[in-house]
Amino acid sequence: MTGSEWRRPRVFVLIPTHTTRHLACCLASLAHQTLAPEAVVVTCDVDDPAIGALLDDWWPRVSRVLGGRTTLLHTFRPHMGQARLNQVRNNGLRALRDHAGLMDEDLVVVLDGDTMLAADALARHGGLAAKGIEVVIPYRHMIEEGPSAGVSAEEVLESGVPTDRLSTEAERLSLEARHRRYRRHLFLSGLGLVKGHKPKIIGGHHAVVWWRLVEINGFDEEYIGYRFNDDDLSRRVRAVRPRTAIAVRDIRAYHLWHKVRAPDRLEDSPGYARWSRKGLPTRCVRGIENGLEQPVAVVRQVGTGGRETRSTDLGVEMRAAEA
Numbered sequence: 001m002t003g004s005e006w007r008r009p010r011v012f013v014l015i016p017t018h019t020t021r022h023l024a025c026c027l028a029s030l031a032h033q034t035l036a037p038e039a040v041v042v043t044c045d046v047d048d049p050a051i052g053a054l055l056d057d058w059w060p061r062v063s064r065v066l067g068g069r070t071t072l073l074h075t076f077r078p079h080m081g082q083a084r085l086n087q088v089r090n091n092g093l094r095a096l097r098d099h100a101g102l103m104d105e106d107l108v109v110v111l112d113g114d115t116m117l118a119a120d121a122l123a124r125h126g127g128l129a130a131k132g133i134e135v136v137i138p139y140r141h142m143i144e145e146g147p148s149a150g151v152s153a154e155e156v157l158e159s160g161v162p163t164d165r166l167s168t169e170a171e172r173l174s175l176e177a178r179h180r181r182y183r184r185h186l187f188l189s190g191l192g193l194v195k196g197h198k199p200k201i202i203g204g205h206h207a208v209v210w211w212r213l214v215e216i217n218g219f220d221e222e223y224i225g226y227r228f229n230d231d232d233l234s235r236r237v238r239a240v241r242p243r244t245a246i247a248v249r250d251i252r253a254y255h256l257w258h259k260v261r262a263p264d265r266l267e268d269s270p271g272y273a274r275w276s277r278k279g280l281p282t283r284c285v286r287g288i289e290n291g292l293e294q295p296v297a298v299v300r301q302v303g304t305g306g307r308e309t310r311s312t313d314l315g316v317e318m319r320a321a322e323a
Contacts, residue, residue, distance in 0.1 A: 007105070009105045009107050009126065009129040009130060010038040010126075011035060011122050011125055011126045012038055012041075012096050012100065012102055012107065012108050012109065013030065013037045013041070014040075014043065014089065014093065014110045015043065015092075015110075015112070016044075016092060016113065017043075017044055017045075017112070017113030018044060018048075018079075018083075018088075019048075019051075019113070020048075020050050020054050021113075021114060022256045023042070023054055023113045023114075024153035025116050025152075025153045025256060026112075026115060027040075027059065027153075028058070028116075028153045028154075029116035029117045029156055029160070030062055030070075031061075031062040031065035031156075031157055032065065032161075033117065033119060034119055034120050034123045035126050036070050037070050037122055038101075038106070039070060039100035039101075039102075040073070041072075041092040041096050042072070042073070042074050042075075042113070043075045043089065044075065044077075045079060045087075045088045046076065047076045047077060047078050047079070048076075051076070055072065056303075059302045060303060061157060063303065065157070071100055071301060072303065073100060073299055073300070073301055073302070074300050074301075075095040075297055075299045076297065077091070077294055077297040077298065078295050082225060082270075083225050083226060084221065084294075085203075085223075086218075086221045087219075087291060087294060089218070089219045090218045090219050090221060093219075095299045099299055099301070102210050103210065104209070104214075105209060107129040107136075107207050107210075108208055108210055109122065109136075109205075109206075109207040110204075110205070110207065111205055112203075114204075114255060115204055115205060115253050115254065115255045115256070116161045116253065116254045116256070117161070117252070117253050118163055118251075119160050119161070121138075121251050121252060124250060124251045125207050125251060128207075128245045129207075129209060134212050134244070135206075135242045136207040136208075136244075136245050136251070137199055137206060137244065138202075138206065138207075138247040138248055138250070138252075138253065139205065139248040139253070140202065140204060141171050141175070141252065141255065142171070143255060143256050143257055144257055145257040147165070147166055147257075148257035149257075166254050167252075175248050178249075179248035182200075185198040185199035186199050186246055189238055196238060197234035197235040198234070198238075199234070200231065201233055205253045208242075212237070212240065214288065215240055215283065216236045216240060216282055216284065216287070217283045217284045217287030217289055219284075219287060219288075220232050220233075220280075220284035220286065221284075222274060222285070223271045225269065225271060226269055227270070227271050228266075228272060228275040231275055232284075236282045236283075236284065239282040240282060
């Protein structure tokens with residue numbers, strides 16, 4: 001791309017979820033971003049109507065604060081009887097590509113639906129992308145059960161994320177140490193002196209420019225269940241040597257507490273056997289292109305009278321939503 005063709009990268013947000021838990025807080029945190037996202041997609045591992053109802057209720061309120069500048073897409077399909085997080089992430093990427101004008105140099109910020117962003121988070125992500133950064137590796141504050149219960153979506157929508165109340169000195173020091181460790185990993189990775197997936201991307205909050213995601217074919221859908229998805233993404237991203245920024249202490253996100261279902265032992269995780277295989281390709285076989293078989297995914301734009309798009313491997317069929 002020549003200098004005359006360059007344009008400032010836009011920021012898109014991808015939110016995977018299977019539940020309404022904390023989702024209103026996540027959406028409300030977007031309302032006060034100093035840089036409004038171009039589009040947001042909430043991509044679901046279920047076709048639970050409660051999620052659609054929450055989006056229909058909350059997005060108009062968030063959109064008003066944002067000045068109506070941001071599109072919200074909602075994509076979903078029936079649950080497959082097993083967790084398919086990577087497929088759900090790719091469904092969101094396909095929706096942004098096909099229905100929101102995602103372009104090569106645009107930045108996709110992936111954010112779990114139980115996580116809130118500080119008001120300057122997207123502006124910091126976008127500022128790094130404007131400097132040519134292709135991968136941003138931040139982290140998140142892990143909020144405990146009591147403080148999490150004290151956060152309401154109404155409060156966040158009205159006043160923003162209560163960062164002063166949620167941030168502790170211990171957490172700040174922990175993130176500072178992690179930031180230094182990740183920077184050391186990044187330096188050593190250039191010398192081939194650290195494991196191939198270091199510094200590790202955290203799946204619940206990271207950002208990659210679109211053309212790099214296309215290069216590695218997005219998220220590997222052959223990872224089923226929990227764990228090792230992030231290790232795999234990190235390994236494949238590091239293999240293409242993108243321009244990377246460590247932003248653990250600089251881009252703040254707040255993960256709200258909930259019970260976890262992942263196995264205690266890593267070896268018991270469904271993804272362990274796949275992660276342990278040698279010679280897995282950098283460009284995954286079943287990703288954005290050639291994804292695993294699934295029911296037809298529905299994509300709808302929230303706030304447009306219920307119009308839906310049914311996406312299939314054979315193309316896109318437009319239809320009006322059923323009353």
